[in-house]
Amino acid sequence: MAPAAPRSSSPAAADDAPATVVAVDCNGADLGAAEVAAGAALAAEQGVHSLLFGPAEELGARSSRVEVVDAPVSIAKSPDPAGAVRAQPQASIVQAARAVASGRAQALVCAGGTGAALAASLFNVKRAAGIYRPALALPLPVPRHPVTLLDVGANAVVRREHMVQFAFMGAALSRTVLGVAEPRLGLLSNGEEAGRGSPLVLEVHAELSERARAGIEGFQFVGNVEGDDLVAGAADVVVTDGFTGNVALKLMEGVSQTMLSAIREAAGAHLRGKIGGALLRGALGSFRHEIDPERQGGAYLLGLRRLGVVPHGRFTRVGFAQAIVRAERGAREDIVGRTHDALQRAGALREAPVSAPVASLRKAE
């Protein structure tokens, strides 16, 4: 019998309902909500169940593994995501986040941008117990040396204890979702030596070094890494503050794009009208595939009670499918619970009760 029973609102679902469902906000994708739905269909072929929120007429028919909720209101392009989340409770991302909060789904995928996903998640899914701040982690498609960088922009200002939690959160992502058994974790700095860095980096380095001496569960601390180490395989996970991480991420994107354009141009001057031009296009195509961000599914929202994944708005169905598959894997392998357990054993959980969602959202903006 096909698993066609109505989704249970309890996390302990009945046997014939899927244990793990991914709530997907389909609004905001450059290619339209239908492309996200096509990604969900690809994910369904891999056995992953999803619950789509978006304009029903664009999402197509439901299937045995894809359920559709008509939610045409989009706040994906709002310049004030937090305000839009408050003002538009019917927006697709808000409904998707509520489905995760209620237990109807176990992970969130949002095609409508990081701001809306972060705001809707903080209001509805909420921070995980003992976590100071959510962080945005991005697996970078570096040829031969994939590396996950966090925080890439959720927090422009952070404290030592936030960065230490980012380390555990990033390592948990690397293990459970990206499949790295014992991630090597580095701290981004302006020098490899332990004494180099901003005061914040020095504090974090001291704490992680001390924890490493006592034995860290779940990752290996490799110390400071520099900008060029980020693409040289020096670490599987690199931790930094959201200001530096955002600058680094956009710089990498910019340098890659600029180089590809310039090489194409230089090659054009050399190869114009020659068979070499076609060969070069083939070679650059191989390279572009290797650095294709769709292969990693997007950015990961960590530190919430459920995993969130934010594919880039320009992705095709392939990237959306990957985001959904990865989100399901993170939920099924309990990234949140594992992170909590590791932080608890390390004594790195926040002691005070988590503040109200509105206050925390303001802080995270």
Added chain:
Amino acid sequence: MAPAAPRSSSPAAADDAPATVVAVDCNGADLGAAEVAAGAALAAEQGVHSLLFGPAEELGARSSRVEVVDAPVSIAKSPDPAGAVRAQPQASIVQAARAVASGRAQALVCAGGTGAALAASLFNVKRAAGIYRPALALPLPVPRHPVTLLDVGANAVVRREHMVQFAFMGAALSRTVLGVAEPRLGLLSNGEEAGRGSPLVLEVHAELSERARAGIEGFQFVGNVEGDDLVAGAADVVVTDGFTGNVALKLMEGVSQTMLSAIREAAGAHLRGKIGGALLRGALGSFRHEIDPERQGGAYLLGLRRLGVVPHGRFTRVGFAQAIVRAERGAREDIVGRTHDALQRAGALREAPVSAPVASLRKAE
């Protein structure tokens, strides 16, 4: 009559002595001191006079425009440049810096690395009047959009007033040495909007915006720029703290190298044994020339009483010649005096007397 008179030790030199001489520390270059001397000979062909410090037997004969001082002691590879500068007064970089301090030369070029150059300069050349901190500025060879980034590593921690001075210093470099008439100056941040950034960036943005409203002499403030703007021509000069600047610089270098290797590899798989391989090598060669850092002469030490230039140790004679020519241009066009005048008119000079060199060096480390 050839200008063969002995160099005057007074800045107001006699008519038959060159008005501008560049002191060059030749120790520390990967290709040896002789390669630096060969660079000086190339610079001499462009009319630039230099005074070389290094092992005399490697530097070759003096010429009408190149004088040689035997200074075989090198501290280029010292792990503690400040300590080495104190302990080794005969080291070539220390003698070169003293020649600049005494007025025998008007600018410094150091092939032996930034650490030694910065330490020797702070002890001997000293900070310019009213400057808080020296900064390291690097012209980046971005195809079609050259941009100068500072600080790339002299100061891991800076305050608002330091960054404001960096803006004036970088703009003066862009005008006098790099030939940009009215440089557009951007502030590196994690978002373009004025409200985005670390607390430090917000402070600097507010001050530069206010100054821009009142009219800034010497540059146009274009507001925040993001990581990708750095390579997209959004500004001619980009200001940041030395931590972020160093991470960004090394990341750019790493991404460029990684991409070139990966493209070469991908191309190899496509083009093996074909004529296209040779064509591709030609195309990549054109591109490599375009992003060749030797064309800009190296990194610039700003904020001292004289201009310093630090070519990369792996440069060839072409890069060393460029460093010497650019240093001479900066001295002749009085980059230090122009920076001081602009800062004075802007009321952005440091009020308190400059502290003793030892204290300032410690701060800068």
